[in-house]
Amino acid sequence: MPEKKEKFYLTTPIYYTNGLPHIGHTYTTVVADVIRRYKRMRGYDVVMTTGTDEHGVNVERAAKKAGIPESEFVAKMADAWRALWDELGIPADEFIRTTDLKHVRTVQWLFKLCKENGYVYKGHYTGQYCIYDNAFVNDAKPGDNCPDCGRPLETVTEENYFFKLSSFQKPLLDFYKKNPGFIQPETRRNEIISFVEGGLKDLSITRTTIRWGIPVPGEEPHVFYVWFDALTAYLSAVGGPEYEKRGYWPADLHLVGKDIIRFHAVYWPAFLMAAMLPIPKQVWAHGWFLMDAAKMSKSKGNVVLPRPIVNMLGMDALRYFLLRDVVFGQDGNFSYDALVTRYNSDLANGLGNLASRTAALIEKNFAAKIPKPAALKPQDEALARETQAAIGEVLENFDKLSFARALETIWTVIAAADKYLTSEQPWALGNSEAEQSRKATVLWTTAELLRIVTALSFPVLPDSAAKVWTLLGQSVALGKFELDGLRWGQLAPGTALGKSQTLFPRVDKTEAIERIESMANEELNPPKAAPAPAASAPATTGASAAAAAAPAVSDKIGIEDFAKVEMRVGQIKTAERIVGADKLLKLTVDIGTEIRQICAGIAQYYEPESLIGRKVAVVVNLAPRKLRGVESNGMIVAASVGPEGRPVLTGFHEEVEVGARLK
Numbered sequence: 001m002p003e004k005k006e007k008f009y010l011t012t013p014i015y016y017t018n019g020l021p022h023i024g025h026t027y028t029t030v031v032a033d034v035i036r037r038y039k040r041m042r043g044y045d046v047v048m049t050t051g052t053d054e055h056g057v058n059v060e061r062a063a064k065k066a067g068i069p070e071s072e073f074v075a076k077m078a079d080a081w082r083a084l085w086d087e088l089g090i091p092a093d094e095f096i097r098t099t100d101l102k103h104v105r106t107v108q109w110l111f112k113l114c115k116e117n118g119y120v121y122k123g124h125y126t127g128q129y130c131i132y133d134n135a136f137v138n139d140a141k142p143g144d145n146c147p148d149c150g151r152p153l154e155t156v157t158e159e160n161y162f163f164k165l166s167s168f169q170k171p172l173l174d175f176y177k178k179n180p181g182f183i184q185p186e187t188r189r190n191e192i193i194s195f196v197e198g199g200l201k202d203l204s205i206t207r208t209t210i211r212w213g214i215p216v217p218g219e220e221p222h223v224f225y226v227w228f229d230a231l232t233a234y235l236s237a238v239g240g241p242e243y244e245k246r247g248y249w250p251a252d253l254h255l256v257g258k259d260i261i262r263f264h265a266v267y268w269p270a271f272l273m274a275a276m277l278p279i280p281k282q283v284w285a286h287g288w289f290l291m292d293a294a295k296m297s298k299s300k301g302n303v304v305l306p307r308p309i310v311n312m313l314g315m316d317a318l319r320y321f322l323l324r325d326v327v328f329g330q331d332g333n334f335s336y337d338a339l340v341t342r343y344n345s346d347l348a349n350g351l352g353n354l355a356s357r358t359a360a361l362i363e364k365n366f367a368a369k370i371p372k373p374a375a376l377k378p379q380d381e382a383l384a385r386e387t388q389a390a391i392g393e394v395l396e397n398f399d400k401l402s403f404a405r406a407l408e409t410i411w412t413v414i415a416a417a418d419k420y421l422t423s424e425q426p427w428a429l430g431n432s433e434a435e436q437s438r439k440a441t442v443l444w445t446t447a448e449l450l451r452i453v454t455a456l457s458f459p460v461l462p463d464s465a466a467k468v469w470t471l472l473g474q475s476v477a478l479g480k481f482e483l484d485g486l487r488w489g490q491l492a493p494g495t496a497l498g499k500s501q502t503l504f505p506r507v508d509k510t511e512a513i514e515r516i517e518s519m520a521n522e523e524l525n526p527p528k529a530a531p532a533p534a535a536s537a538p539a540t541t542g543a544s545a546a547a548a549a550a551p552a553v554s555d556k557i558g559i560e561d562f563a564k565v566e567m568r569v570g571q572i573k574t575a576e577r578i579v580g581a582d583k584l585l586k587l588t589v590d591i592g593t594e595i596r597q598i599c600a601g602i603a604q605y606y607e608p609e610s611l612i613g614r615k616v617a618v619v620v621n622l623a624p625r626k627l628r629g630v631e632s633n634g635m636i637v638a639a640s641v642g643p644e645g646r647p648v649l650t651g652f653h654e655e656v657e658v659g660a661r662l663k
């Protein structure tokens, strides 16, 4: 009988449905997926849960605004979340919705247990409530703003069921002491301990002012308070009242952002203690991805979306960046510049280059079969030792969720391989027997190193690692490969190389960022009506976009379509370069009725000073968008000349009035 695998259950937060996923949500879900893949490669039977938190006032309001019933609204949103995770290759094993019947039953059951055990009572509560975060804010005064989101609090008084959180101060502190690994990282653990030491107030866990929630059986109009509801989703996903049958509870790991650590590290274990249910083993709170030093939020308009990045650079690039650039647990600033720099240096020039170089040399010299190494030199042995040592280090760091460290170690080995190839120069060796043997040893050594770094990077780079794995002729699917058995020396000579596939094509940084930003703009501000031709142009550069959008000859448009594009004579007032964007100029342009700021991709062809006073044709009814973080409100029309698409600005040979319409 096969040995029974140890179970590992991990979760992401159950995300709110009043918005769509941005890079912050993607981060938590990617991390969960990396851990899932890693644990599977360490022989665990893993279940990962994510889902949608669908109750509360926000949803009531959003559904009303959309003019549809709440149930329809949340179904659409849950579909969109699920579809995005599928598209990004990070689908959950369990996707729980808080409107699922099995969840409703679990919440009602948990409440019953807490009540039967004497931890629930009825009372009145007046407090300052943030309807956006669905939480009363302790110690807030009327008129205060929410300390988390900064929006005004509302005074709410109502009859509630209360949970006796105050009874759990000592049990929680004892629990933290006995289980020092329960809250991670250390800073959060200290924060939570001092919060609990400061005393715990009872918690209202039902509402009568909210309609859209799970009913408290026999106590309507009471519905459950969103945190009592949402946290329970982790348990509903793996069996609810019948959790023992499935065997995944208690969870091994709740991954959350630091914003919701208190709910997970204080309320949740207290609810479970009250119900006498097993308590999760660990809550890990990571930091925030910041944009311009502020937490991303749709209301601030500073969100970064995952899809445009993935379309431009691939999902593996995004995964790599998220895990490599920020120490897990700390805050990090998101920057497209850093993302593309990492992509080019570590992926295109690093792993991608090593794989294609190694394969090309083996193809050319050994008929695309892994050669047999001959006598080893000290430098071969040193590289072998370094790589073997890296295996242990990487696994240790993955175990500690020190992803940046694990990746750093892998990439140090990749850099060592590059150095090794450069000094051994297998391409310069001739065809004598001795030189052929040396070539074989060097290329086997490099290929073996590549095999090991590929296996180790699979949890983070599943698509690309699988491609390199195939290229090395490895037959066991990487996802099923057991990392415990990974050792230097296992690459069998004679193995035929597999198909080589493009891994990470190098990209021009400026162009890549412009394309990502323009796709993000389109996703955030979808055109309301059918887009006019110029508006639908790929906004690679402000100036050449009009040319790029020219419809094919057969796709004739009617005059009414052309009339949708409003073009006017504009006069350039100021022009300046944009730091970090080699191709863009920031212009201010007088269009007769107002002065507009417009970015144009002409910096490589026009000196800013030469443009002042020049009259140009401007598309004035394009939706505003941001290019490299700079708002562009319109488009300067230019011809696109030659194969490189050199922009040549339009001009007028007679005097024209600023603001005159082009027809």
Ligand code: ME8
Residues within 6 Å of the ligand: 012, 013, 014, 015, 016, 017, 023, 024, 025, 027, 028, 053, 230, 231, 232, 233, 255, 256, 257, 258, 259, 260, 287, 288, 289, 290, 295, 296
């Ligand atoms: O809080 N950086 O849902 P939510 C990093 N429904 N991570 C971020 C982030 C950022 N800028 N923004 C969001 C809720 N996140 C509740 C949870 S759980 C029972 C109920 C991630 O949609 C991070 O994991 O507001 C954070 O904790 C979570 O999204 C909040 O998601």
